Amino acid sequence: MRELGTSFTEVVKGELVHRAGTLRADCPLGEILGFFLLAAVREGDGFVLLTENAAVARTMYHRLRGFGVAPGLVVESGRRLRKRRRYFLRLSDADVLRLFALSSKAERTEIRLPGEPSPPVLARRFLRRHRSLACRRSFLRGAFLARGTVSDPKSHPYHLELVVPTEEAAEVLREVGGAFSLHFKEISRRGSPVLYLKDVEEIVEFLRVVESTHGVLELEDARAFKELKGQVNRLVNGETANVAKSIEASLRQIEAIRTIERTVGLASLPPALREIAEARLAHPEVSLAELGRYVRSGPIGKSGVNHRMRRLLEIARRLHPKVAREKPNGV
Structure with a gap:
């Protein structure tokens, strides 16, 4: 020391x-x-x-x-x-x-x-x-x-x-x-x-x-600590980016659902699309993988949620062309 x-x-x-x-x-x-x-x-x-x-x-x-x-x-x-x-x-x-x-x-x-x-x-x-x-x-x-x-x-x-x-x-x-x-x-x-x-x-x-044996050991310890700290920072930064991406996607989805609600109403949607739309409005903070757990008819996987959400976005764009396009596999 x-x-x-x-x-x-x-x-x-x-x-x-x-x-x-x-x-x-x-x-x-x-x-x-x-x-x-x-x-x-x-x-x-x-x-x-x-x-x-x-x-x-x-x-x-x-x-x-x-x-x-x-x-x-x-x-x-x-x-x-x-x-x-x-x-x-x-x-x-x-x-x-x-x-x-x-x-x-x-x-x-x-x-x-x-x-x-x-x-x-x-x-x-x-x-x-x-x-x-x-x-x-x-x-x-x-x-x-x-x-x-x-x-x-x-x-x-x-x-x-x-x-x-x-x-x-x-x-x-x-x-x-x-x-x-x-x-x-x-x-x-x-x-x-x-x-x-x-x-x-x-x-x-x-x-x-x-x-200088002690010098080598102290420098190697410091280097290992810096590398570990760098890895942690990269993980934290990556997680922060994922959270930001998830929030952005959720906002686009809610905008599309509100567009449908204002124009033709959610009741006009097929049951499968209506329940995913209602789940998203009720749980705006969760990812697509988590959203499937809140569907009334039973849990569905991320791919199922993603497929239904894409259909909602397409309907919203037909109703209002300015609705943002969802990127593939949004969240």
């Missing part, structure tokens, strides 16, 4: 940061790299990783410490942040190179410090070295923890998105997502690429890929 005021995004991220460590040894590094790709901002001779989620900041801090990197941690709060807090993890270029095992002489020359390393360059190098699906899962999980959101499936249209700093980073994510048949669409928002999924099957698959 989700706590009141907790968003679906917070539920998913909360589950991801508390997952048990069941991945291969190099996959936590993939999670860090996915986070780095979207959260890193160049500052001086290093990078700042920004998040507003305390649990995510704590998890990434311990992940980094696990690889022998001691990031600086700064917490920012204030009135302009509306009581929110922002968490900054500071890494030097040397930390980044050590972290991603890119500190050999050959690779250092190729990266050309300090203008690089850039997050997309590091991401591609890591993914070329670590091709397992497990590490790609870890990479997507880190990216979602950094800049991912998913709408509440109970109250909003299905939507999952990743806000990406550059088009190069977006291309990396599209390639990684493609390994799991995730086809991100892209828009631009305030100058930044945004990759998103709207198909519920793909959103479920994304949550499965990053291993």
